[in-house]
Amino acid sequence: MLYQRSSALFKEAQEVIPGGVNSPVRAFKGVGGTPVFAKSAKGAYVYDEDGNRFIDYINSWGPMLLGHAYPPVVEAVIERTKLGTSYGMPTEIETEIAELAVSMVPNIDKIRFVNSGTEACMSAIRLARGYTGKDKIIKFSGCYHGHSDSFLIAAGSGASTFGTPNSPGVTQGTAKDTLLANYNDIDNVEELLEANKGGIAAIIIEPVAGNMGCIPPTLGFLEGLRSLSDEHDVLLIFDEVMTGFRLAKGGVQELKGIDADIVCFGKVVGGGLPVGAFAARNEIMNHLAPLGPVYQAGTLSGNPLAMAAGLAMLTAINSDKELFHRLDEKTEYLNDGMSKVLDEYEIVHTINRIGSMISVHFHKDPVVDFKTAANGNNEQFKRFFHSMLKQGVYIAPSAFETWFITDALSYNDLDETIAAVRQFAKEES
Ligand SMILES: *Cc1c(COP(=O)(O)O)cnc(C)c1O
Secondary structure (H helix, E strand, O other): OOOHHHHHHHHHHHHHOOOHHOOOOHHOOOOOOOOOEEEEEEEEEEEEEEOOEEEOOOHOOOOOOOOEEEHHHHHHHHHOOOOOOOOOOHHHHHHHHHHHHHOOOOOEEEEEEEEEHHHHHHHHHHHHHHHOOOOOEEEEOOOOOOOOOOHOOOOOOOOOOEEOOOOOOOOOHHOOOOEEEEOOHHHHHHHHHHHOOEEEEEEEHHHHHHHHOEOOHHHHHHHHHHHHHHHHHOOEEEEEOOOOOOOOHHHHHHHHHOOOOOEEEOOHHHEOOOOEEEEEEEHHHEEOOOOEEOOOOOOOOOOOOHHHHHHHHHHHHHHHHHHHHHHHHHHHHHHHHHOOOOOOHHOEEEEEEOEEEEEEOOOOOOOOOHHHHHOOOOOHHHHHHHHHHHHEEEEOOOOOOOEEOOOOOOHHHHHHHHHHHHHHHHOOO
């Protein structure tokens, strides 16, 4: 048995950890089977407890843009650890990474560091509400902004009026302040704004969606959100937890030339340590405690080890002029290779891609929103996942996730991946 030790560890974990995991998607519920327990990782590869090697397309769900155990990050954390791991006092390194982030990202003056993307998005909407004095927010079906109450709202039949919670424990009181819109549907957003005139604090969006597969914005959609936000005096929040420092130095704001009012970060910004951040212009950020009345805090926020990892990561990204071009080329190569093979075996598919994000959908139509993403052939995706895994390629255990391309991937790795897709295609026909 290939995963003997992983199976044993999973069994043991389930006794003391709910479902055996500390974050649900790791449990393979979407694809079935036993989760693989990681032991170590280096560059483009992750190694499990049974000694299997996988080409890794999850990369800790995004942070490892430059590959696992990236030496400058490892070095920075080791050196910093020797100086103590946390003080609860301000440190110079927090200013250093803040200065660098502000220099890389358009349209922000100040940034505050927190411990996760969830915290960043949760704090961003509190700030937006505090700044505007309004309560409601608009989010998009299929966009994920972490697990805080306001965002765990799914579309029901009443989607265009009030959201309904999709987790027990989220109160109706909270749910009624979150309105749902369809991704890439600007008319829907306008309707919501018109129907709730004067009541909406913010529109929050993944400007390139990555939590229902990879779904880029259609032409004019983000521009439309920007102008509607201005017209209705609503703050536009870009949740760039996934895309920030990944699709460009300055994220989607830079890539698409659109300014958001508040930007959220996570994943890459921490270089693999627990970090999130949110940022905006002075007029907005100065509403935050201790300068202003909107409260937000954290015992371990701006933790020196996390900041050291993030600073090493951002420094590397900032100094490599060719990085995003290389990533783009690798992703395109993989896209073309997989597409050719799937075409050859007449497997119906759509591949979405932008920069270093890519997703394969077993669906003939364009995948542009949650509904079309959900229409994919999930049974085929499960077979795809397990076939790839068996062949040493680790993709996300869900049809609703993007793959993350890292700079550590060689063309040899990409060829191996395409060969694995060919094997899958053979098995299917
Ligand atoms: C991952 C993610 C989050 C949540 O970040 P955590 O660090 O998991 O709390 C929020 N928004 C987006 C777009 C994400 O991809």
